[in-house]
Amino acid sequence: MKKARLVFIVAVCVVIIVAILRLEGRRNQKSASDVGVGTNVVRTATPVRRSGEGSPETEVALGKSSAALSPMRETDSVLVRLEPGHPKPAHIVKAQKDGAQAKITFLVVDDKGRPVPDATVAGGFYNHERDGHGFSSQTQNDGTVELTDLCVWEINYGVEKSGYYETRGRYDFYKAGFDCVKDGRWIPWNPTVEVVLKRKVNPVTMYVRQGAINRLALPKLDDWTGFDLERSDWVQPHGKGKHEDFQVFFRRGETNHMGVFRQFSLTFRFCKPFDGFYLARKDGTGSQFKCIYEADTNRIYETEIEFSYERLIDPVSGRSAYKNKMLEPDEYLVLRIRSETDEEGRLIKANYAKICAPLFAAFYGFQITTYFNPNENDPNLETDTSRNLLNPKDLGFAP
Amino acid sequence: MNKRSVIIVASFVLAIIALFVVRTQTTKRAAVVEHASRSPEQTSAAPTVATRKITADGVALPGVFADAVRADPSKGVILIEGRAATTEPLVLEIWRKGRKVLEKSLPLHVAPVEQMYARVNLRDGAAAVTPGSCLPPANGTNVVFLHGFNVDAEKARGWHAEMFKRLWQSGSKARFHGVTWRGDIGGINVFRYHEDVVSAFATAPHLKNYVNGLSGEKIMMAHSLGNMVVSSAIADHGMSVGKYFMLNAAVPAEAYDPSLWSDSPDASNRLVHDYWRDYTNTCWSAKWHELFAGAPSDDRGRLTWKGRFAGVLTGTAAYNFYSSGDSANSADGDQLFELLEETPATGTPPPSRRYAWQKQETHKGRGAFDPAGTSWAGWGFAEHEEQASADPPTYTMVRDYSVAAANATAATNPLAFAEAPVFLKNPPGMFTNSIPPALRNELLAKGIPALSPAAGKATIIPDTLVNVNMNTACKPEGGLWGRNHKDYGKRWLHSDMKDMAFFYTHKLYKELVELGGL
Numbered sequence: 001m002k003k004a005r006l007v008f009i010v011a012v013c014v015v016i017i018v019a020i021l022r023l024e025g026r027r028n029q030k031s032a033s034d035v036g037v038g039t040n041v042v043r044t045a046t047p048v049r050r051s052g053e054g055s056p057e058t059e060v061a062l063g064k065s066s067a068a069l070s071p072m073r074e075t076d077s078v079l080v081r082l083e084p085g086h087p088k089p090a091h092i093v094k095a096q097k098d099g100a101q102a103k104i105t106f107l108v109v110d111d112k113g114r115p116v117p118d119a120t121v122a123g124g125f126y127n128h129e130r131d132g133h134g135f136s137s138q139t140q141n142d143g144t145v146e147l148t149d150l151c152v153w154e155i156n157y158g159v160e161k162s163g164y165y166e167t168r169g170r171y172d173f174y175k176a177g178f179d180c181v182k183d184g185r186w187i188p189w190n191p192t193v194e195v196v197l198k199r200k201v202n203p204v205t206m207y208v209r210q211g212a213i214n215r216l217a218l219p220k221l222d223d224w225t226g227f228d229l230e231r232s233d234w235v236q237p238h239g240k241g242k243h244e245d246f247q248v249f250f251r252r253g254e255t256n257h258m259g260v261f262r263q264f265s266l267t268f269r270f271c272k273p274f275d276g277f278y279l280a281r282k283d284g285t286g287s288q289f290k291c292i293y294e295a296d297t298n299r300i301y302e303t304e305i306e307f308s309y310e311r312l313i314d315p316v317s318g319r320s321a322y323k324n325k326m327l328e329p330d331e332y333l334v335l336r337i338r339s340e341t342d343e344e345g346r347l348i349k350a351n352y353a354k355i356c357a358p359l360f361a362a363f364y365g366f367q368i369t370t371y372f373n374p375n376e377n378d379p380n381l382e383t384d385t386s387r388n389l390l391n392p393k394d395l396g397f398a399p
Numbered sequence: 400m401n402k403r404s405v406i407i408v409a410s411f412v413l414a415i416i417a418l419f420v421v422r423t424q425t426t427k428r429a430a431v432v433e434h435a436s437r438s439p440e441q442t443s444a445a446p447t448v449a450t451r452k453i454t455a456d457g458v459a460l461p462g463v464f465a466d467a468v469r470a471d472p473s474k475g476v477i478l479i480e481g482r483a484a485t486t487e488p489l490v491l492e493i494w495r496k497g498r499k500v501l502e503k504s505l506p507l508h509v510a511p512v513e514q515m516y517a518r519v520n521l522r523d524g525a526a527a528v529t530p531g532s533c534l535p536p537a538n539g540t541n542v543v544f545l546h547g548f549n550v551d552a553e554k555a556r557g558w559h560a561e562m563f564k565r566l567w568q569s570g571s572k573a574r575f576h577g578v579t580w581r582g583d584i585g586g587i588n589v590f591r592y593h594e595d596v597v598s599a600f601a602t603a604p605h606l607k608n609y610v611n612g613l614s615g616e617k618i619m620m621a622h623s624l625g626n627m628v629v630s631s632a633i634a635d636h637g638m639s640v641g642k643y644f645m646l647n648a649a650v651p652a653e654a655y656d657p658s659l660w661s662d663s664p665d666a667s668n669r670l671v672h673d674y675w676r677d678y679t680n681t682c683w684s685a686k687w688h689e690l691f692a693g694a695p696s697d698d699r700g701r702l703t704w705k706g707r708f709a710g711v712l713t714g715t716a717a718y719n720f721y722s723s724g725d726s727a728n729s730a731d732g733d734q735l736f737e738l739l740e741e742t743p744a745t746g747t748p749p750p751s752r753r754y755a756w757q758k759q760e761t762h763k764g765r766g767a768f769d770p771a772g773t774s775w776a777g778w779g780f781a782e783h784e785e786q787a788s789a790d791p792p793t794y795t796m797v798r799d800y801s802v803a804a805a806n807a808t809a810a811t812n813p814l815a816f817a818e819a820p821v822f823l824k825n826p827p828g829m830f831t832n833s834i835p836p837a838l839r840n841e842l843l844a845k846g847i848p849a850l851s852p853a854a855g856k857a858t859i860i861p862d863t864l865v866n867v868n869m870n871t872a873c874k875p876e877g878g879l880w881g882r883n884h885k886d887y888g889k890r891w892l893h894s895d896m897k898d899m900a901f902f903y904t905h906k907l908y909k910e911l912v913e914l915g916g917l
Binding site for chain 1: 658676712713716739740741744753860861862863865866867868871872873874875876877878879883884885886887888889906910
């Protein structure tokens, strides 16, 4: 009896809470609508194009769960911009809550742009983590795979195949600020998203230092200190290094009682003829392997670069401002070092290496991420992640 | 449940070079060989391994096992799990032709893991300490760990046991102290985050009392909202610790690094509620404190997260272990801290943890019925009732300021907002120049939105803190990960330091032990 009463009370409470929540939601929507005028929409001249998005299809191959939907016309995939400041249309809110049909075609190509058949495309259509919306499919001979399911927002995917580096990514069906749902479907309907699956070509075992967790002592202050990429350390007597691949000049500002300095600069200098660097940018494919396969031996290799960092604090507001010219996470340096020339000054021998972020100097030490290919005249920068010549136990680095 | 479960007092390896054994038994060898031949990827799905109970009568090692050891002395690992408390040794006997030719004893002390460290309960205020009754040898250093939000007393036991074991297995010889605090207020705690922040502030002085009473080196570690407790203890109460490891810290980054506070009204500032985009930022509750900048004694000038825990950075050496999320296309951090390009909807269906940081900050002031909201200041609007129609008389809530009126006031007489703000004018105690510290903390928790991401999301103040991205720096070979979630892929999520098997997270613990000098 007591139990029944308790159940009744709980049920009543739930009903009241739901009612209040709905009222609250309406109130919020009303408040928001005070901001602008009406809910007019404006057609954009061109539909939103995101990387990999293909043209909308005129004929739709319906997925298993969309059989009841009417065919899409080309114009149905044109995204319409919503008037800013208005509440989100109810059909989009519903799609984000309960889901709308989503269809997408992945085109998997290798780093040369060739279709990759039999690659596994796996992941899930996001549905508030509900089960039953995962997928795992193989690409066809033309590198495509077509997927359809209910979705509330985005699709997360990973593409794998033996002999290739894994690529991960996400495609948002929901596009903020646009009327991206029509007739219970996300539009554009069935975009083609290209996914680059980079090949494992020739991974080389290298000397690798992971700067994030293996810190070195700071270099000598206001002076040049040699750095050995093979040992990934300062040259003796400042470290265990023996071969000076480049030099680092370290300056810093005042320190506080904790040894913290808010300003420093690091200048890298390459002294031997033909030694030097060029700055490269990691690709945005979502691949595990984000760098180039080989150093470009024909590039001009610069001989000096300065990195600097400064944090200024406004004495009144206490706010900091950064003047930061460090290596960004998506940048890296390609190095040519240990160059040797013949009698006529022509390059006959060199090693290649790369330096990635983090690159930083602070009271707790010097962070630098280095990859050194020990093979002479081998510009290969693709690293075997299963072995590390610097420290066999220190794995987990990116290729 | 943990009390009943008994674990090994110490993992150990017996390297056995045996020339003779009495009997042959193949089961164990098959299991060992199967495990050894698997790649790490394969072992992520736990193989079935035959186990055998060792009784007082003993267990004969299989002959093939001894043969394998003889062939390669580096092989021959026997994993032993304690099934009951004991102080009896494990004895290896070697028999030949019915005669015992050698006996070696391995002294053992098998005890419940919770007896191996101090359990500190701050749930009811001052520390109630249960000292471990089977403490392992220690090196004089103390490591004190606090769990995060939505962890009840039972779950806390799991956190502490796991942290202790993982640190121990990574070489720590420090005395471990597992601290439980009330970060799980209410029946449906997941909707009471702001209350738990208040609780964190209230717990801080008790934590300080306990930690300052310890002798020896003191190293703090906290996960998620536990960092609010620790940071307040250091910055507000003078807790003295040598090092402080912030793990997935659920604390506004601006509290440590004011430069990360952004008052940009631009759409790229994802911590501004969408309904406020057209209001000049002078109207925001998060900037209200600036109206009182010229009066240092006015407590209203301290109602900001900006620089709230600056004292942490001068009081100890801090380390920020964060997780970035692993996809190039979703660099917004891990599952809890990722940010949407718009205000996450009220009542987004479960699981509510997605965009949790953004929700808890942008829904402040949006109403107590909002599961992620509060009824204090924040992004709520000051409103009054107006008669909508005379007959029958109906009333509607109208904002005190239209956008135009608010922006005009901001331009001409911003000080008018001191008494008549655009934001929800609640609670009354906020609108006075003398606000008790406890209320100030509560106001921060419930009424003042952060304008920065969580510290556990990205690098902060690299000149002062060691920052380690667990998602990229702490995974094993090749970014190997034991979970490929359909929605989150192989990202290092908020509690993965505990939830993922030690095999995948051991680099983190190794780093903690090395950096902490444990």
